[in-house]
Amino acid sequence: MPWSLSLLSLATERLIALAVLLQSLELWQIRSACADTGVWRFSELRREYRELAAPLRWLCELLLPYRVYAMLLVSRVACAAVLLLWGASAVLPFLCLSQWLICMRFRGTFNGGSDAMSMVVLCATSLSACTGHAALTTRFALVYIAVQVTLSYLIAGLSKLTHAEWRDGSALAHFISASPYAVPPWLARSKWLENRHLCRGLAWGVMAFESLFPCAWLSPQVCLAFIALGLCFHLANTAVFGLNRFVFAWAAGYPALVYGSQMVEALR
Amino acid sequence: MLISNMGMVLACAAVLALLVLLPRRDVPAPAVTLLRCFFPAWRFFEEIARSPVLSHRLATSGQGLDAADWVVSLAAPRRGLSSLWLNAPGNLYLAYQSLVERLLTELDESGQNPAAIAQTVSYRLVQGLVAERVRNALPLGAAGQFQFRLSESSDPTATLFVSEIHTV
Numbered sequence: 001m002p003w004s005l006s007l008l009s010l011a012t013e014r015l016i017a018l019a020v021l022l023q024s025l026e027l028w029q030i031r032s033a034c035a036d037t038g039v040w041r042f043s044e045l046r047r048e049y050r051e052l053a054a055p056l057r058w059l060c061e062l063l064l065p066y067r068v069y070a071m072l073l074v075s076r077v078a079c080a081a082v083l084l085l086w087g088a089s090a091v092l093p094f095l096c097l098s099q100w101l102i103c104m105r106f107r108g109t110f111n112g113g114s115d116a117m118s119m120v121v122l123c124a125t126s127l128s129a130c131t132g133h134a135a136l137t138t139r140f141a142l143v144y145i146a147v148q149v150t151l152s153y154l155i156a157g158l159s160k161l162t163h164a165e166w167r168d169g170s171a172l173a174h175f176i177s178a179s180p181y182a183v184p185p186w187l188a189r190s191k192w193l194e195n196r197h198l199c200r201g202l203a204w205g206v207m208a209f210e211s212l213f214p215c216a217w218l219s220p221q222v223c224l225a226f227i228a229l230g231l232c233f234h235l236a237n238t239a240v241f242g243l244n245r246f247v248f249a250w251a252a253g254y255p256a257l258v259y260g261s262q263m264v265e266a267l268r
Numbered sequence: 269m270l271i272s273n274m275g276m277v278l279a280c281a282a283v284l285a286l287l288v289l290l291p292r293r294d295v296p297a298p299a300v301t302l303l304r305c306f307f308p309a310w311r312f313f314e315e316i317a318r319s320p321v322l323s324h325r326l327a328t329s330g331q332g333l334d335a336a337d338w339v340v341s342l343a344a345p346r347r348g349l350s351s352l353w354l355n356a357p358g359n360l361y362l363a364y365q366s367l368v369e370r371l372l373t374e375l376d377e378s379g380q381n382p383a384a385i386a387q388t389v390s391y392r393l394v395q396g397l398v399a400e401r402v403r404n405a406l407p408l409g410a411a412g413q414f415q416f417r418l419s420e421s422s423d424p425t426a427t428l429f430v431s432e433i434h435t436v
Contacts, residue, residue: 022353029356039364039397048389051299103305107389111359112366116308148308155310163315171316178421180319180365182344182358235352242347242358 002220002262003255009128009138011255012145013092014084016121019248020095021080023118026245027102027110028073034105035066042066048107064105072098089129096122113152114245120148121252139259146260149253150214153230157210166207169200181241209233216257223261227254319365320372320418320428324398326405328412333433338417341401342368367393372418375429386432395434402436412436 034040042065049060063072076098079091099122102110109115124141131137165171173193176183192198209229216226234247300307325336342364345357371390378384385391398416406412413433420426 026354026356026359029354030360033360033363039367039393039400041396044389044392044396048302052302053299100305104302106363107370108301108304110363113308113310113312115305116310119305120308152308152310156312156314159311159314165316171313174316175313178319180344180362180421182347182361184347238352242344242351242355242362244352244355245359247352 002266003258005135005138005142005259006133008142008255008259009125009133010087012121012142012252013087013089013125013129015248015252015255016095016118016125017080017083019114019118019245019252020099020122021077021084022248023111023114023245024073024076024080028070028077031070031073034069038066040106042069045105045107049104059101060104063101069102069105072101089125089133092122092126092129096126111245114243114249117148117152117246117249117253121145121249121256124256142256142259143263145253145256146217149250149257150216150260152250153210153213157207157213160203160207161211166203167200169196169198169203172203172206173199176240179241181243183240187240206233217261217264219265220258220261223258227257230254318372318428319421320368321421322364322368322394322398322416322418324402324414324416326402326412326414328406328410333413333415341398341416364397367397368418372428375418391431395431399434399436406436 032038034042036042045064046061049057049064052060062068076095079088079094082088083091083095096119099115099119103115103119124144128134128138128141160166160171163171165174175181177188177193213226213230216223230250231247234243234250237243238247322341323338324341325333325338327333327336342361344361347355347358351358367390371385371388371394374388374390375385378388394416398414402412402414413435415433416431418428420428
């Protein structure tokens with residue numbers, strides 16, 4: 001039974017609200033790093049904002065000094081909670097703008113890919129909200145999110161396939177044992193990392209999952225299977241590398257993927 | 269119709285594969301770097317790149333810096349089950365590491381020109397990061413001098429860069 005456009009749109013908005021709420025709570029906990037005596041102090045960062053066009057520079061000068069940044073975080077927590085609990089879509093444009101401002105505060109992104117995926121979902125859902133959830137723009141928003149989610153796996157998988165270290169499994173062993181990520185010591189020193197066949201098998205498993213992700217568009221049933229695998233993949237990355245933000249940022253894109261698979265099935 | 273749809277899908281996948289395989293060029297414009305959240309590359313753990321280790325040494329009044337030992341500045345925090353939901357210390361550590369990696373990239377681009385690199389935002393932020401750690405290590409009201417160093421993660425004695433001497 002297909003899920004309706006409005007239900008999938010609602011699910012997307014609630015899930016991105018959860019992602020933004022958790023991201024904002026984390027940033028609040030470490031806000032001293034952006035204080036006037038912190039590492040990302042505004043007095044240093046403003047030198048880079050001179051490279052921006054005048055309107056963007058003015059916006060950064062107005063909203064990114066520490067006190068205003070702290071108020072921005074509090075506002076994000078409040079708005080994300082309102083969206084999550086009561087579905088108040090009107091806050092989405094503010095969440096989108098503030099997401100960009102926070103990325104600027106950290107010179108591009110704070111956490112890399114999770115910021116980028118959050119931005120994708122927020123831009124698309126904001127467009128839908130600004131048009132009163134009109135059917136055409138909501139469809140466009142969900143398809144855009146679904147395409148970006150698919151590309152995120154496909155490009156990651158294909159680019160790994162071009163590297164010999166991934167094909168022979170040594171890259172996976174390296175990232176677990178010798179990368180700067182906070183891998184649990186018992187895992188980083190584990191004997192199984194010396195097992196070349198196991199490492200190669202796991203590496204090919206990751207590459208196969210990522211490269212075959214476009215198959216999620218074949219049918220809603222296949223889509224749900226890939227979503228389940230995706231959740232397991234991101235939870236494993238959280239356990240091994242501490243990349244918790246990726247779970248929620250990508251989960252926010254999964255309802256759009258279901259919509260994409262339903263759309264393709266209806267076209268047949 | 270299914271065959272023509274599958275054909276379109278395969279054609280799109282072939283185009284994407286070609287785009288992935290084409291050589292890439294980094295766009296050095298600072299404005300593009302600031303706006304990169306709008307231009308996701310979607311390449312994760314793609315290749316084994318140099319991962320620098322940040323360390324520092326500190327000398328208080330009366331001591332020489334050369335006699336001081338290098339100490340690793342950044343240590344990955346321990347994680348618990350709650351880190352699935354909130355992992356602020358872990359994500360902050362990753363952000364610090366990204367800061368150091370960006371400094372190394374800019375060092376490579378500047379041809380390791382110390383005078384030029386010491387004025388960059390990346391150098392100043394890393395300097396501030398180390399200064400914060402040094403201040404926490406000093407007794408209240410004490411002064412000292414410090415230097416920071418970038419070295420290879422695979423060989424901590426292989427020095428990539430040593431900073432100027434700074435006072436705290």
